[in-house]
Amino acid sequence: MHTRRAFVKSALGGAGLLSLTTLLQAHPTQAVEKRKIVVVGGHPDDPECGAGGTILLLVSAGHEVTLMYFTNGDEGIADKSHEEAAAIRKKECLEACKILGAKPLFVDQVDGESVVSNSEMARFQKLLWNEKPHVVFTHWPLDSHKDHQLASVLTMQAWMEASQSFALYFYEVCTGYQSFLFHPTDYVDISETQALKMKALACHASQNIIGKDGRYTPMMYACGQPAMEDFRGKELGVTFAEAFIRMTGRGMGTFAVPS
Numbered sequence: 001m002h003t004r005r006a007f008v009k010s011a012l013g014g015a016g017l018l019s020l021t022t023l024l025q026a027h028p029t030q031a032v033e034k035r036k037i038v039v040v041g042g043h044p045d046d047p048e049c050g051a052g053g054t055i056l057l058l059v060s061a062g063h064e065v066t067l068m069y070f071t072n073g074d075e076g077i078a079d080k081s082h083e084e085a086a087a088i089r090k091k092e093c094l095e096a097c098k099i100l101g102a103k104p105l106f107v108d109q110v111d112g113e114s115v116v117s118n119s120e121m122a123r124f125q126k127l128l129w130n131e132k133p134h135v136v137f138t139h140w141p142l143d144s145h146k147d148h149q150l151a152s153v154l155t156m157q158a159w160m161e162a163s164q165s166f167a168l169y170f171y172e173v174c175t176g177y178q179s180f181l182f183h184p185t186d187y188v189d190i191s192e193t194q195a196l197k198m199k200a201l202a203c204h205a206s207q208n209i210i211g212k213d214g215r216y217t218p219m220m221y222a223c224g225q226p227a228m229e230d231f232r233g234k235e236l237g238v239t240f241a242e243a244f245i246r247m248t249g250r251g252m253g254t255f256a257v258p259s
């Protein structure tokens with residue numbers, strides 16, 4: 001039975017068991033086994049906001065990270081056309097990725113007009129699978145922005161279609177304003193990388209995330225981003241942290257529903 005075979009393959013593959021602790025573990029004598037990690041975001045700046053500090057730690061631990069931007073943030077600059085805004089924001093992504101040591105990948109859906117269809121699902125999956133990821137991070141689906149929701153749904157579908165051959169984590173953005181009901185299973189101490197994360201966020205100059213003083217802007221305080229990093233840090237007992245929900249449910253998408 002196809003679904004049964006898929007489960008066995010997944011169970012033997014073992015990649016679904018990769019934990020953040022393992023990925024971030026530095027060993028003094030053993031070389032790190034290089035893993036491929038993809039971070040999916042609805043717009044330019046989302047992967048950086050939700051996981052920028054962790055991305056920096058993963059890259060410095062020797063892993064390869066790709067930021068997969070679902071839309072180009074086409075609606076994100078008030079006085080620019082969709083095309084102009086997309087071009088500016090793609091350039092900002094390249095600059096942010098350079099700081100993070102990550103590779104950008106553009107899905108090229110349109111901000112605010114994103115769709116989930118069978119053909120878009122197939123296109124998204126192909127792009128994601130081409131990366132041969134061991135671990136994928138995506139938006140938490142309970143989010144106030146449709147682009148975030150759809151990016152999350154497409155990632156979950158890709159995870160199930162790939163028989164869970166990669167570990168799946170959800171990240172939060174501006175919890176209480178965009179992400180809702182986010183109860184983390186995993187925390188990463190980003191106290192040492194938070195400053196560089198902010199430099200990567202500053203590359204998204206069109207979005208007014210970081211001010212000229214190098215701090216989060218009042219808009220970001222209103223959205224709750226700094227409070228989120230601070231609060232997750234307090235929960236972990238460090239200065240700043242990022243938090244994640246690890247997907248579990250091994251049978252999900254791999255067994256046929258009994259009739």
Ligand SMILES: [Zn+2]
Nearest residue numbers: 042043046145
């Ligand atoms: Zn967004």
